Amino acid sequence: MIKVALTGNIGSGKSTVVKIFSVIGIPVFCADLEAKLLYKNPVIKKAVSDYFGNTVFNKQNEVDFKKLANSVFNDENALRKINEIIHPGVFKKYNAWMKQHNSYDYTIHEAAIIFENKLEHHFDMIINVSAPEKVRLERVIKRDGISPEHFYERARYQLPDDNKSHKADYILFNDGKQFLIPQIMDIHKAISTS
Amino acid sequence: MKKSNKPYHRTDNRNSLIPTRNMKRSDNLIFLVCIIIAAFFWLLIKLAEIYPVSYNYKISYSNVPVEKRLTNIIDTALNISFTARGYDILRLNMTESTEAMTIDLDDYKIENIINDKYSINIDLIKEELANYININESDVELSKNTLQFILDELYEKEVEVKGRHLIEFKDQFDLYEKELLSPQTVAVFGPLSVLDTLDFIYTEEIRLSNIYKDQNIKVRLYNPSPELLNLEPEKVTVQLRVERFTESYIETDIDLSGLPETIRTFPSVIRINFKVAQKDFSNIQAKQFKIVPEIENIDLNEAKRLRLKIVEKPDFIRNEWIVPTDVEFLIIK
Numbered sequence: 001m002i003k004v005a006l007t008g009n010i011g012s013g014k015s016t017v018v019k020i021f022s023v024i025g026i027p028v029f030c031a032d033l034e035a036k037l038l039y040k041n042p043v044i045k046k047a048v049s050d051y052f053g054n055t056v057f058n059k060q061n062e063v064d065f066k067k068l069a070n071s072v073f074n075d076e077n078a079l080r081k082i083n084e085i086i087h088p089g090v091f092k093k094y095n096a097w098m099k100q101h102n103s104y105d106y107t108i109h110e111a112a113i114i115f116e117n118k119l120e121h122h123f124d125m126i127i128n129v130s131a132p133e134k135v136r137l138e139r140v141i142k143r144d145g146i147s148p149e150h151f152y153e154r155a156r157y158q159l160p161d162d163n164k165s166h167k168a169d170y171i172l173f174n175d176g177k178q179f180l181i182p183q184i185m186d187i188h189k190a191i192s193t194s
Numbered sequence: 195m196k197k198s199n200k201p202y203h204r205t206d207n208r209n210s211l212i213p214t215r216n217m218k219r220s221d222n223l224i225f226l227v228c229i230i231i232a233a234f235f236w237l238l239i240k241l242a243e244i245y246p247v248s249y250n251y252k253i254s255y256s257n258v259p260v261e262k263r264l265t266n267i268i269d270t271a272l273n274i275s276f277t278a279r280g281y282d283i284l285r286l287n288m289t290e291s292t293e294a295m296t297i298d299l300d301d302y303k304i305e306n307i308i309n310d311k312y313s314i315n316i317d318l319i320k321e322e323l324a325n326y327i328n329i330n331e332s333d334v335e336l337s338k339n340t341l342q343f344i345l346d347e348l349y350e351k352e353v354e355v356k357g358r359h360l361i362e363f364k365d366q367f368d369l370y371e372k373e374l375l376s377p378q379t380v381a382v383f384g385p386l387s388v389l390d391t392l393d394f395i396y397t398e399e400i401r402l403s404n405i406y407k408d409q410n411i412k413v414r415l416y417n418p419s420p421e422l423l424n425l426e427p428e429k430v431t432v433q434l435r436v437e438r439f440t441e442s443y444i445e446t447d448i449d450l451s452g453l454p455e456t457i458r459t460f461p462s463v464i465r466i467n468f469k470v471a472q473k474d475f476s477n478i479q480a481k482q483f484k485i486v487p488e489i490e491n492i493d494l495n496e497a498k499r500l501r502l503k504i505v506e507k508p509d510f511i512r513n514e515w516i517v518p519t520d521v522e523f524l525i526i527k
Contacts, residue, residue, distance in 0.1 A: 016461060019460060024524065176518075179498050180460065180522055
């Protein structure tokens, strides 16, 4: 079975691509969603608490993602630490999930930061969802209601789109002008027959 | 006699000339008065003489019978010739118009010639003119003995009233609903041929600026043909409901239930942007909207995108538009 990673920068439209792959019957593992669920795990919570203290927790003693994001902002060590805490757990879940889906030709692992965390070696193929920065900015402002400054803060931890496209095996252009489904169907055929 | 060197001698000489000049001026004045008197008598003599004159009158009518409407004047002009003394001609010219004549139909017997064609005998004009200028009726000559015109039957039609207004609202304010007119219809009286072409009556245009609250305005109706049509009533009340509006949006699923094939759209949720009165803002719910793909004349197997349209929405929103306007889709087999 082929392990495909689907990545793309903030606002590139990964969620839409994931939905289309799901509709055509391809199992999709959403790493970011699974990572958020992991923060409810007591072992993970303790590890976070040990490093960051109680400042990143809310009154219900759950990790407050906004506070956590602020804590790792401009602090590479903190960012590296949080990845060390979360990623092993995410990959443990991914491997378990893979065993359940080994009858498929291929599966998709969706994550925003594959190259940034040097995880590409875990996969056979990588698809990058590409969109111009202006389009991504508009989408995120509309979706999350954030300011352009906040968008750029979040985007600064991601590799430039060109770099990702250069490293990826397939590129999906999701600029709102080109049809997405035909591109996905072409990639689907290519992966299925490889 | 010794010649005097005193200057008053010269003065005496000069004074002796003055009465001569005054006398000349007095002669001129007397001559002028005589000329005027002569001219006056000449004028009196001339005015006493008999002159033939001819006038061409443009005809109009007043007091048309209430159950009828004057739609066409066949004989639009009347030439009157007569001989009269200068005094009478002068009096006529000074007291009466010699270009237009309005005939009061109340004073004449109106005779039906055929269908809607009517006439009046105008001997009365001859008689009145003769009396006015003190001549014999036989000295007055008319170019016609009768005047003809068209009188249509008067019909009634109830027609809708439409408001016309040019309103500049204060920022964020707008009409909450279509203007309310009271009454909404009016009775129009006129010839059938005109009423048949009339489906509604506009109000006179209302121009308002910087409006931010309700308005009640009494406005006159615009009569497109005042000479043929009567409106009852002639004024209506225009009620304008004004509210403060805000822009908002709501997200809802695309309704795919009526499609011949099972499809999935990407995205499946769309955003509807709209303007809404602030008082209705809290009443907006996603279930009040129905967005469907336009599939008329579209081959789903060939199409790559489906255009979306709003088929249901609350009445109280306006200026709505959807994002995105079209979606990609997959047919699920």
